[in-house]
Amino acid sequence: SQTIHQWPATLVQPVGSPLSLECTVEGTSNPNLYWYRQAAGRGLQLLFYSVGIGQISSEVPQNLSASRPQDRQFILSSKKLLLSDSGFYLCAWRGVGAEAFFGQGTRLTVV
Amino acid sequence: RKEVEQDPGPFNVPEGATVAFNCTYSNSASQSFFWYRQDCRKEPKLLMSVYSSGNEDGRFTAQLNRASQYISLLIRDSKLSDSATYLCVVNRGGGYQKVTFGIGTKLQVIP
Numbered sequence: 579s580q581t582i583h584q585w586p587a588t589l590v591q592p593v594g595s596p597l598s599l600e601c602t603v604e605g606t607s608n609p610n611l612y613w614y615r616q617a618a619g620r621g622l623q624l625l626f627y628s629v630g631i632g633q634i635s636s637e638v639p640q641n642l643s644a645s646r647p648q649d650r651q652f653i654l655s656s657k658k659l660l661l662s663d664s665g666f667y668l669c670a671w672r673g674v675g676a677e678a679f680f681g682q683g684t685r686l687t688v689v
Numbered sequence: 690r691k692e693v694e695q696d697p698g699p700f701n702v703p704e705g706a707t708v709a710f711n712c713t714y715s716n717s718a719s720q721s722f723f724w725y726r727q728d729c730r731k732e733p734k735l736l737m738s739v740y741s742s743g744n745e746d747g748r749f750t751a752q753l754n755r756a757s758q759y760i761s762l763l764i765r766d767s768k769l770s771d772s773a774t775y776l777c778v779v780n781r782g783g784g785y786q787k788v789t790f791g792i793g794t795k796l797q798v799i800p
Contacts, residue, residue, distance in 0.1 A: 637787075680732040
């Protein structure tokens with residue numbers, strides 16, 4: 579069966595520091611992968627999605643970037659974090675039926 | 690107009706009550722529809738898909754109205770454990786890769 583791993587679970591970072599969140603999927607090949615952010619009390623905002631290695635689509639201009647160096651690996655990065663980058667970051671992969679399955683998320687607090 | 694719209698609530702209902710949520714979508718070409726449940730500070734989890742003819746899973750019934758472009762979720766005999774945020778998801782299908790979430794409707798079941 580397919581599983582998705584996301585780490586770390588929580589992260590506290592100072593403003594201006596870099597960020598790297600990693601997500602890996604097991605049990606499937608060539609999945610569509612997604613990064614979402616959920617600010618406190620808000621809905622899920624799609625940040626990036628990828629349909630294959632090296633293929634990244636960005637949904638909103640922001641202080642973040644994404645990369646897909648391997649088929650089942652999706653990385654979210656920032657060179658310099660802003661206070662507004664705080665939130666709950668979720669990685670997801672999409673199944674055959676178009677439903678999305680999520681990792682456990684990373685709660686990022688920028689201080 | 691937002692691609693997917695939901696009433697954020699909260700809906701406060703007594704235990705045993707029946708409650709219904711609606712979710713409207715703007716793109717008539719949308720093909721796949723889902724309901725997700727999100728507990729506080731957790732990742733969203735797939736609750737059920739929504740089929741054209743309507744479908745039921747225990748106390749939960751999902752329906753699709755293509756003419757009016759909305760999906761609904763009915764919960765019968767509400768339990769305390771049903772308290773959560775319910776997110777609707779719309780996918781255009783085909784070659785369109787985005788999975789779009791509504792903001793979610795918060796349900797609080799009261800003893």
